[in-house]
Amino acid sequence: MASSATDRVDTARAPLHAALRRFGMWPLVLASTVLSVAASVLIATLLHRVVFHAPMSDSAWSATLLAPALIAPAMSVLMLRLALQLDALQDRLNQVIHVDHLTSLHNRRFFMQELNAEVERARRTGSRFALAMVDVDDFKRINDQYGHPAGDEVLRQVARACRQAVRASDVVARIGGEEFAFLFPDSTLESAGELASRLLLGIRALQPRFGQRQLALSVSVGLTALGGADCELERALRLADRALYAAKAAGKDRLEVFADA
Numbered sequence: 001m002a003s004s005a006t007d008r009v010d011t012a013r014a015p016l017h018a019a020l021r022r023f024g025m026w027p028l029v030l031a032s033t034v035l036s037v038a039a040s041v042l043i044a045t046l047l048h049r050v051v052f053h054a055p056m057s058d059s060a061w062s063a064t065l066l067a068p069a070l071i072a073p074a075m076s077v078l079m080l081r082l083a084l085q086l087d088a089l090q091d092r093l094n095q096v097i098h099v100d101h102l103t104s105l106h107n108r109r110f111f112m113q114e115l116n117a118e119v120e121r122a123r124r125t126g127s128r129f130a131l132a133m134v135d136v137d138d139f140k141r142i143n144d145q146y147g148h149p150a151g152d153e154v155l156r157q158v159a160r161a162c163r164q165a166v167r168a169s170d171v172v173a174r175i176g177g178e179e180f181a182f183l184f185p186d187s188t189l190e191s192a193g194e195l196a197s198r199l200l201l202g203i204r205a206l207q208p209r210f211g212q213r214q215l216a217l218s219v220s221v222g223l224t225a226l227g228g229a230d231c232e233l234e235r236a237l238r239l240a241d242r243a244l245y246a247a248k249a250a251g252k253d254r255l256e257v258f259a260d261a
Helices: 002-023 025-052 058-098 108-125 139-146 148-165 189-204 233-249
Strands: 128-136 171-174 179-185 219-227 255-257
Touching: 002 025, 025 058, 058 108, 108 128, 108 171, 108 179, 108 219, 108 233, 128 148, 128 189, 128 233, 139 148, 148 171, 148 179, 148 189, 179 189, 189 219, 189 255, 219 233, 233 255
Parallel strands: 219 255
Antiparallel strands: 128 179, 128 219, 171 179
C-alpha cells in the first residue's frame, strides 16, 4: 500500500516536474500569473453581470487586475521552489535506499524489486529475461593479505567493469560483500552470455596494484534465463545460484549456465 501511494504522488507531480525541466521556473511563474489574472477577470465579470446586473467600476477593475498580478508570482515562486526541494530530497532518499554506498551500484533491495517486477512482467506478457550472479574469486585472500581498504578498491574497480559490460537497459547491483547480480530484461541466454563473457574479460584486464604487488583478478559467473507464464522468482534465483556454484567448483574465472527447462 505504501508503494502504491508513493506511485500516485509521483504520478501527480510528474507534469509539474516535466514543465520545470523543459521551461524553467520563471516562464512558469509568468504563465501562472497570466492565468491567475485571466481567472480573476472572468470570475469578477460573471459576478457583476449575473449577480449584480451592473458593469464593473474602475476600482473593481483595478482590484481584479492588481490582486492576482501581485499575489500569483510570489505564490508560484514558493510552490515551484518547494517542488524543486522535494525533487532534491527524493533523489537523496533514493540514493540512501537504493544505492550501495561503496560501489555506487544499485543495492540488493533495489535489485530484488526490479527482478520481482520482471518476473511479474514475464508472467503477464510471456517475455523472457536473463539473470546472472557474479562472485569475486578469492576475495577473502585479498582482504587478508592487503587489508580492507584494498578490498574496497577491488570492489569499486569490479563495479566499474560491471557497468561497462552491460547495456543501458540492464540492471547491475552489489547484493552482498563480494557478490554482484545482473538482470537482463528482454534477453536470450545467448545474448546475456555474450555480456557475461565480456565481463570476464573486463575483470581479467583490471590487475590493480597494491604496493609492489599487482593482483590478477577474476570472477565466477552463474547465468540462467527464464520467462513465460510459469516464471517464478525463487526458481530464477535458485538456478542462477546453482550455476554460480558450478562455476566455483569447476575452477573459478569462468561462466556456467543453467537453463530453465
